Amino acid sequence: MKRILLLLAFLLCTGLSAxxxxxxxxxxxxxxxxxxxxQGVVAQGLLFVAGQVGLDPATRKLVEGGLEKEVPQIMENIKAILAAHGMDMTHVVNTTIFMKNLAQFEKVNDLYASYFTRDFPARTTVGVDxxxxxGAIEIAVVAVVPFRKRKK
Incomplete structure (x- = not known):
């Protein structure tokens, strides 16, 4: 019995080391x-996406048009990082939003809602200086890597 427990402990530890x-x-x-x-780091079965601002990937400049243009650009940037690991917005489990003007919270909700239609991720919104x-806003996300994508 002791050998079986040791073997199971060994297999569990080596299997999880990946x-x-x-x-x-x-x-x-x-x-x-x-x-x-x-841009992103996968660890412990999660993909951590660095905070994104409304930068156009081609020009590396902030998109013009304020919050209404920045949020869609941010979300497209996040989608691209997720896609680079074969994932999409349905895998997002947590979102952190940093806003300069919390009075625009409702506008952010409207824009944000078009990217998450059900099974919404947890979310924190913080006002910053x-x-x-x-930019007017920065968004970071954490996503769960589907089991098939986890490398051993």
Missing amino acids: FAQKQIIRTDGAPQPVGPYS AIPAG
Whole structure:
């Protein structure tokens, strides 16, 4: 019995060791990092997407038009990072939103809702003084990697 327990413990530990690794996600479909961070990192069965602002991936400049243009660009950037790992918005389980002007919360809800139609992720929204690149909003997400995508 003791040998069986030791064998099971060994198999469990070695089988889970693959989840202790991290994988860096990169795509040209989203803006390249402007500092020492990655667009996305897979670890422990989760994909952590770095906070995105409304930068156009081609020009690396903030899209013009304020919140109404920034949110769709941000969400497209997030979708591109998810897609680089074979995922989509249905895999998102948590969203963190940083806004310069919380009075625009309803507008963000309207724009956000078009990307999540059911089984909504958990969400936190925080008011901040400044956003990188002079943006009005920044959004970061965490997504669950489907079991078939997890590498051993």
